Amino acid sequence: MSARQPDTATAASRPVVVSVRALTVSYDGQRPAVRAVDNVTLDVAAGETFAVIGESGSGKSTLLKAIAGLVSPSAGTVDVQAAAPRPAGPGSPGPVQIVFQDPDLALNPRQPVWKSVAEPLVPRRLRIPAGLRDHACELLGEVGLSAEVGDRKPHELSGGQRQRVTIARAMASGTSLVLLDEPVSAQDVSLQASILRLLTTLQRDRGLTYVIVSHDVTAVGRLANRVGVMYAAKLVEVGPAEEVLTRPRHPYTRALIAAVPLISAEPGSDARPVIQGEPPDLRNPPSGCRFRTRCAFAVERCAIEEPGLGEAALHTGDHQVACHRWQEIPEVPPARPRQSAGDHAISRSKTGREPC
Amino acid sequence: MATPLAQAGNPGPLLTVDGLCLSIGAAALLNDITFTVDRGEVVGLVGESGSGKTLTGLSVLGLVPPGARLAGRVTVSGTELTSAPRDVLRAMRGGEVSMIFQEPRSSLNPAMPIGRQIADVIRAHRSASRRQATVAAISLLGRVGLPSPRTTFAAYPHELSGGMCQRAMIAMALACGPSLLIADEPTTALDVTVQAQIIALLRSIADERGLAVLLITHNLAVVTQVCDRIITMYCGQIVNADSTRAVVTAPSHPYTWALLSAGRPELASAGFRDPAELTGQPASPVSPPAGCRFHPRCPFAEPRCANTVPGLVAADGGQTRCLRYPELVLEAAAR
Numbered sequence: 212m213s214a215r216q217p218d219t220a221t222a223a224s225r226p227v228v229v230s231v232r233a234l235t236v237s238y239d240g241q242r243p244a245v246r247a248v249d250n251v252t253l254d255v256a257a258g259e260t261f262a263v264i265g266e267s268g269s270g271k272s273t274l275l276k277a278i279a280g281l282v283s284p285s286a287g288t289v290d291v292q293a294a295a296p297r298p299a300g301p302g303s304p305g306p307v308q309i310v311f312q313d314p315d316l317a318l319n320p321r322q323p324v325w326k327s328v329a330e331p332l333v334p335r336r337l338r339i340p341a342g343l344r345d346h347a348c349e350l351l352g353e354v355g356l357s358a359e360v361g362d363r364k365p366h367e368l369s370g371g372q373r374q375r376v377t378i379a380r381a382m383a384s385g386t387s388l389v390l391l392d393e394p395v396s397a398q399d400v401s402l403q404a405s406i407l408r409l410l411t412t413l414q415r416d417r418g419l420t421y422v423i424v425s426h427d428v429t430a431v432g433r434l435a436n437r438v439g440v441m442y443a444a445k446l447v448e449v450g451p452a453e454e455v456l457t458r459p460r461h462p463y464t465r466a467l468i469a470a471v472p473l474i475s476a477e478p479g480s481d482a483r484p485v486i487q488g489e490p491p492d493l494r495n496p497p498s499g500c501r502f503r504t505r506c507a508f509a510v511e512r513c514a515i516e517e518p519g520l521g522e523a524a525l526h527t528g529d530h531q532v533a534c535h536r537w538q539e540i541p542e543v544p545p546a547r548p549r550q551s552a553g554d555h556a557i558s559r560s561k562t563g564r565e566p567c
Numbered sequence: 568m569a570t571p572l573a574q575a576g577n578p579g580p581l582l583t584v585d586g587l588c589l590s591i592g593a594a595a596l597l598n599d600i601t602f603t604v605d606r607g608e609v610v611g612l613v614g615e616s617g618s619g620k621t622l623t624g625l626s627v628l629g630l631v632p633p634g635a636r637l638a639g640r641v642t643v644s645g646t647e648l649t650s651a652p653r654d655v656l657r658a659m660r661g662g663e664v665s666m667i668f669q670e671p672r673s674s675l676n677p678a679m680p681i682g683r684q685i686a687d688v689i690r691a692h693r694s695a696s697r698r699q700a701t702v703a704a705i706s707l708l709g710r711v712g713l714p715s716p717r718t719t720f721a722a723y724p725h726e727l728s729g730g731m732c733q734r735a736m737i738a739m740a741l742a743c744g745p746s747l748l749i750a751d752e753p754t755t756a757l758d759v760t761v762q763a764q765i766i767a768l769l770r771s772i773a774d775e776r777g778l779a780v781l782l783i784t785h786n787l788a789v790v791t792q793v794c795d796r797i798i799t800m801y802c803g804q805i806v807n808a809d810s811t812r813a814v815v816t817a818p819s820h821p822y823t824w825a826l827l828s829a830g831r832p833e834l835a836s837a838g839f840r841d842p843a844e845l846t847g848q849p850a851s852p853v854s855p856p857a858g859c860r861f862h863p864r865c866p867f868a869e870p871r872c873a874n875t876v877p878g879l880v881a882a883d884g885g886q887t888r889c890l891r892y893p894e895l896v897l898e899a900a901a902r
Contacts, residue, residue, distance in 0.1 A: 399785040470763040472788035
């Protein structure tokens with residue numbers, strides 16, 4: 212497994228695994244119908260980590276479900292070319308799996324977890340392969356769990372262990388594409404780090420492609436190669452993670468990143484403006500640009516004409532933004548209070564012992 | 568709406584927790600928890616899952632799991648709560664001390680309009696007519712920044728977003744003019760933009776009303792934004808307590824230092840950088856490690872840390888539970 216590692220220079224030349232074209236997903240049960248994803252186009256290349264960030268209700272989870280084939284498009288297409296990078300035991304190139312946010316809900320509480328891990332293999336098998344349990348335990352080993360854990364029920368595991376089980380299950384079919392819905396939200400730092408570490412290792416060893424959906428901008432910043440920002444069912448900005456997160460162009464992306472709390476020595480010293488209000492009601496979205504109702508830079512044109520993504524491609528060509536005024540808005544990143552307050556270099560003890 | 572009790576001029580701290588121990592069966596989940604919160608002070612209680620921070624918050628109100636044994640003293644405005652009779656506790660909860668939780672929607676009654684739930688709290692603690700309670704509830708809904716408070720008064724929880732529900736919960740918590748608010752992970756389930764709004768709201772309400780807040784969270788960045796003082800818990804013990812400035816610039820305990828280093832928001836790095844400062848999983852208070860409970864994960868541990876139990880000692884105005892405190896320099900230097 213040497214075909215790696217995501218290098219932005221070669222990203223364009225790698226094959227496209229997920230190709231989403233003008234995708235619209237509407238939930239017609241609502242009256243009027245709600246377009247949860249509205250005219251979204253994006254590509255995910257093999258071996259990269261593509262993160263979709265946005266607030267609750269922005270449509271990011273629906274986008275993920277559409278890629279997994281769990282909801283069908285109302286318009287547009289989703290093309291997934293997920294090949295198995297290797298013949299993986301009894302599995303074959305299989306369906307795309309989602310790792311859901313809440314591992315407590317994603318595992319059958321009444322069966323030992325190895326059976327949950329083996330589940331993606333079951334519909335395809337003709338008879339129970341003798342090695343099924345061993346294969347499941349092998350997968351558990353890959354996510355850092357011992358074989359004995361496989362015989363336990365979900366309630367006997369910690370939250371972090373359960374999350375690992377769901378990751379093992381997502382890989383069971385040997386697919387090269389794994390979709391993750393809020394994999395590390397609401398976890399404390401050490402657990403978050405251990406899951407991110409695992410995902411990084413698995414991606415390296417198995418050449419996996421990740422599509423991650425999250426509202427946690429900082430967790431995404433630790434993992435993603437490319438980032439797409441969704442607001443009110445629209446993709447408003449997309450580009451290399453470093454570009455989008457450190458030099459956001461869309462006023463919404465700026466506001467989103469400015470809302471991330473920083474470690475500060477003076478309580479209340481964070482002078483960055485807090486974005487006010489809530490995202491619009493998708494049953495009755497604003498005309499033109501959907502962010503204009505909360506945007507400090509909105510002008511008359513924003514209410515009349517909907518900004519398109521890509522029309523204003525930046526110099527890199529890879530960083531796109533759907534905003535009429537992005538060129539007029541100064542390029543400075545959201546103001547940050549003194550850099551030193553947020554940064555902690557690794558300190559050493561006086562005796563010079565290195566952290567182990 | 569000033570609080571009569573807050574003006575009573577009780578000397579000493581508002582909340583005193585003294586030698587609080589909580590055990591279920593043989594498992595000692597809280598171990599000699601001692602701290603105070605002054606009137607109008609915003610104090611953060613941080614630590615990883617399982618460190619006992621939520622149990623500490625619940626214990627203040629006597630909301631402990633069945634079968635748990637509670638020892639020690641909790642005093643709020645001079646009233647001792649651990650041995651208090653039920654009716655005193657009832658009057659205290661939601662009156663002098665109120666609490667908000669992580670998931671606002673599960674704390675609200677789904678079958679009752681928001682406003683009525685707030686009015687009920689007011690009528691449970693005060694002699695107010697239905698009309699007076701309604702007026703008070705509407706003004707509270709306006710204060711916490713909900714648009715059109717009259718409409719929101721009649722709305723059901725499912726009609727509001729998570730952030731609006733949390734605002735409604737804060738309105739409810741403020742309904743009887745408490746002097747202490749315990750907020751347990753109030754923003755963890757919310758979007759980052761809404762989190763910023765709720766943090767700003769909590770801070771402005773605390774300043775405006777002289778409300779003391781005990782903010783329980785695993786997010787250190789949130790704590791440094793609003794808290795005057797930070798208490799760090801690990802494995803059922805307080806390991807560090809200090810002013811926010813001291814904690815951020817020169818933490819006196821390796822665990823606090825590790826949390827700060829690992830919890831630093833990283834936006835610039837494409838690709839995962841492993842926080843080497845905090846590895847391994849938190850120790851369980853059911854079977855704590857010998858010696859210093861943090862020593863198996865501590866980058867600065869020495870052999871003696873595995874044998875000697877450190878006490879909570881004074882450290883430059885704060886407190887720390889580290890044997891190597893006098894020799895360690897855990898500074899937060901700028902890169």
